[in-house]
Amino acid sequence: MSVLVVGSVALDTIKTPLGQCRRVLGGSATYSSVSASFFSPVNLVAVVGADFPKVHINLLQKKGINLEGLEIKKNGKTFSWEGEYSWDFSDPKTIATHLNVFSQFDPKIPKEYKNSEFLFLANIDPQIQAEVLKQINEPKLVVCDTMNYWIESSRSQLVKLLKDIDVFLLNESEARQLSGETVIVKAARAIAKMGPKKIIIKKGEHGSILFSNKSVFSVPAYLLESIFDPTGAGDTFAGGFIGYLAKNKKVNENTIRRAIVYGSIMATFAVEDFSLGRLGNITPDDIKARYEKFKALTCF
């Protein structure tokens, strides 16, 4: 089963205590598409400018990602983000955001994608996420991500969107910000009342927790020796999550739990290098090996 991913494709300039990079391939839809592509076919809908390097197009194509929905604006520049991480590698400081072509992004879903069953609304303006959702006929599973910026600036649009979301992903601080609750269990319960059937709270190096009305599932994180650049970890998690579900076609408690484990594992590859440096070069065997290690790490 294919996954439809709608979100940002960007050029990132990043500084961490361990190094820096300039205008490398990034964006929520990029990380999630590449991650999902290891499990199922991916259709990407996004926009870039004329400055978007051909080498990045080649990489996405090499991963088998269908780029029919990737609009290239001849008179525009690609969305770019510049950020800096401190030693705790948590939320980065944004140095600059240039929306560029993204400021007028009005995604037209290609006709052949309108019956998509697995839809990932990657981190973009919730208003645009809602516009996309309207264009999909009867999605089987709608997964949605967001970020602190939208919770602050577009709260009402986000809350409205949440009524139609199956799985809502957010990190701990976003969950607290959106709900006004400090205890995570209470935050999740408050967000559940806004509509999403399931909520996944990502805790970075401390793992993640799935809340649904029937059950709670908590997993630790895979243990990494070092993190190089956390950019895209959440997007990569989401891509692995929905990709695994699309591959299995079934969405139930068991497949969702395993999808979270695969999402966690995919994220570990994303943080081991800048951009797609590591994630773009892994093999299915790498994923399998890390899944087996993860099982050994957690079983009792």
Next chain:
Amino acid sequence: MSVLVVGSVALDTIKTPLGQCRRVLGGSATYSSVSASFFSPVNLVAVVGADFPKVHINLLQKKGINLEGLEIKKNGKTFSWEGEYSWDFSDPKTIATHLNVFSQFDPKIPKEYKNSEFLFLANIDPQIQAEVLKQINEPKLVVCDTMNYWIESSRSQLVKLLKDIDVFLLNESEARQLSGETVIVKAARAIAKMGPKKIIIKKGEHGSILFSNKSVFSVPAYLLESIFDPTGAGDTFAGGFIGYLAKNKKVNENTIRRAIVYGSIMATFAVEDFSLGRLGNITPDDIKARYEKFKALTCF
């Protein structure tokens, strides 16, 4: 199989954002003994003063804890600690510590405890922990806890002791402090070089991780709606851990993993009220129910 617990029995005065209490039953050996008593017989070695309320003695006896090794100094006062927690419920601020009878604590292990196979050196001066260890003939499993205060003030004694420890327990910040490493995997590896065969790093609401030369085991925490008072959580974890192992007599990868899960579960009861308010009143069925919930929370 019995567990021998040596550590502090105290009277605690505690303030949290949710309430306060004065001179309630506390101490590392108290929490760990009561926790272990749900799994196996416990022999306690500690010291208190003439002011130690009989009602506390009764509670410990009711739990079947053997108090032959609890010295009552007729001319002394019980060790007391006064602390305050802020909303993050992490390391408390110490307002006052009165060592009292504890300042001259020179534990004499009763003859019939000298062949103890399961020994827990609860959080006290590492010099005293070493003196205790010398008096035990051939322990099968020596578990040791400590705190930031000893890492700072008695580092060399602690490091010397660690050569003879099977399982060393400490929290994240203590692991960083002792090793000088910020990344937990590296901190654990550095501490392993100091001697302990296994290291358990407690991460509070984020679970715990076991490191040994053969494997790593990571578990999330049981999800609580609210924490009332975190005092004694680590001691209670340790008591459940060693109690479960003593009950099963076997110390191997499987039993140690399950012991960590039981330790985590016991700690959740400790934090639900001041002192032994909750932990002292649970039943084996409460533990069983929480273990089943924990399995459901974590399996995939």
